[in-house]
Amino acid sequence: MILKIYTAGDNLEELLYQFQPDIFMTQTHPFYQKYLDLKLLNGYRNKGMCMLTKVDFWQSFYSSRRINEVGGLRKDKKTIALIKEGLIGDYFYHVVEQGDPRMDGFEKTTGYKFYTIPLAADKIILEESKLNNKFISDISFIAQTFLKKENTSKIIFSRLEINTI
Numbered sequence: 685m686i687l688k689i690y691t692a693g694d695n696l697e698e699l700l701y702q703f704q705p706d707i708f709m710t711q712t713h714p715f716y717q718k719y720l721d722l723k724l725l726n727g728y729r730n731k732g733m734c735m736l737t738k739v740d741f742w743q744s745f746y747s748s749r750r751i752n753e754v755g756g757l758r759k760d761k762k763t764i765a766l767i768k769e770g771l772i773g774d775y776f777y778h779v780v781e782q783g784d785p786r787m788d789g790f791e792k793t794t795g796y797k798f799y800t801i802p803l804a805a806d807k808i809i810l811e812e813s814k815l816n817n818k819f820i821s822d823i824s825f826i827a828q829t830f831l832k833k834e835n836t837s838k839i840i841f842s843r844l845e846i847n848t849i
Contacts (some may be wrong), residue, residue, distance in 0.1 A: 694721050711738040712763050712772060722771050729774065737773030739798055741780075742790040758789055767794045774780055777801045 688703050690696065696719070700708075708725060710716055729735055744756035757763060766772040777799045780787060791797055 690719075700724065705733055706817075707734050707736055709736045709738070710773075711756060712740055712760075712767070712776075714760070714763075717763070720772075726771060734775070736771045736775050736777060739767075739776045739790065740777055741778070741786040741794075742788060742791055743786050758793070764794060767796060772811055775799060779803050788812070 686703075690699055690708075694827065696776060703806060705728070708728070710720060725733075726804070740757045740760075742756060742758050763772065767776070773796075776790075776796050778784075778787060779802055780800065782800055795842075
C-alpha cells in the first residue's frame with residue numbers, strides 16, 4: 685500500500701496526476717472542503733477512483749466556532765446537496781457505531797448509508813483489557829504517519845496538519 689497525505693499546501697491536480705490513487709479519503713467538514721476541487725476529483729472518480737468521505741455528526745452539540753467542530757451536518761444545506769448529488773463521495777463513514785443517535789436522519793435525508801470505521805486501539809495500552817468481538821473490522825483508521833507497505837493500493841488521505849499539545 686502506498687499512502688500519500690494531501691495537505692492545504694499541496695497542488696491537488698498535480699498530486700492526483702502523479703499518484704493516480706485508487707482511494708481518496710476526505711471529510712465533509714467545511715474547512716476540508718475549502719481545499720477540495722470536486723470537479724477535478726469527480727473526473728478521477730469517473731476513471732475508477734473511489735472517494736471515501738468521513739461525515740460530521742448529523743446532530744451535534746459542538747460549536748461551529750471551533751475549527752475542528754461543526755454544529756451538525758443536518759444544518760449544512762450545501763454539503764447535504766453535495767452528498768445527495770453524489771459529488772462529495774462514493775461511500776460515507778464515521779467512527780461512531782451504527783445506531784448512534786447523533787447520526788439519526790443522515791441516511792433518510794441524504795439517501796446514503798454511513799459505514800462505521802472505528803478508530804484504531806493501542807494494543808499495548810489495552811493489553812490487559814478483554815477485546816470485544818463486536819468491534820472487529822476490516823478497516824481501522826489512524827490519523828498518524830503510516831509505515832510504507834507493499835503496493836497493493838494507493839490511498840490519499842485529505843487531512844489538516846494540526847499540531848496539538
